[in-house]
């Protein structure tokens with residue numbers, strides 16, 4: 373096939389990524405060729421770009437690799453065996469290429485599959501004009517949902533999975549620790565899943581992000597300015613939050629989460645910090661707190677995400693604070709590193725200045 377533009381991690385070193393001419397991917401009999409219409413930059417992309425030791429160890433990227441895994445687009449072509457979508461369909465994609473064979477896949481827990489390369493890391497990703505994906509990972513995107521909200525489907529599935537893992541129930545009070553894109557999405561989804569009150573905690577440097585959280589109906593708390601525990605106890609008659617989502621991935625975030633949750637409450641750990649955290653396990657016992665690890669999503673969340681995208685699209689779209697053409701992916705990564713705004717969305721060259 374022909375050539376296209378792509379943002380590719382080429383060399384195993386910090387930076388080492390380039391905007392290049394690249395072959396349009398071939399499609400196998402069961403694959404779908406998708407023209408990418410919107411692709412979100414995510415922490416994982418930033419890590420792949422910066423190339424710290426733990427990334428190389430944990431993610432095992434295969435270079436050279438086209439980066440990017442959060443996206444939506446239009447089907448350009450399908451292999452002869454594909455029956456579920458056709459050329460011209462609007463689609464979103466589960467970027468986790470779980471093996472379908474291992475114990476966990478067969479148990480419906482594809483998120484913790486033994487062999488689960490991620491698009492943009494273990495296989496060519498979405499920071500390109502085209503991407504080829506196996507059809508079982510491709511899902512229809514509702515006509516009423518814009519492509520850039522479709523590109524938030526992956527993060528939304530992460531959130532839906534966490535909400536199920538932490539058993540959020542109608543009427544719950546929720547605290548979200550961390551005001552980054554994942555924290556923001558957790559606030560949106562909690563409010564759309566029946567939480568009556570959602571607090572979001574962040575640092576002084578997150579002021580702009582916390583303001584956005586306030587705009588969608590959450591209660592922002594700057595931890596240097598006010599004690600989140602006092603505030604939440606006051607709102608809950610001294611009880612604490614029913615559910616806490618830790619999204620910061622920092623030891624202090626875990627400690628804060630345990631301080632905010634009520635007796636008998638649940639703490640969902642989403643943040644993937646690389647530093648160990650000391651936890652007073654006696655407190656877990658005395659207060660009967662459940663600490664729940666939660667990772668990625670299963671096909672079940674992809675079945676359910678359409679309705680959430682449709683209902684919550686206005687709030688979800690607030691996550692997108694910057695739009696750049698694909699050719700400026702590197703600039704986007706630098707913006708992310710500076711914790712400016714929330715999500716950077718990469719769009720086709722001719723659709724944004």
Ligand SMILES: [Zn+2]
Pocket residue numbers: 414415416441442526
């Ligand atoms: Zn991501």
Ligand SMILES: [Zn+2]
Pocket residue numbers: 470471472473474475476477478482485486487
């Ligand atoms: Zn598997």
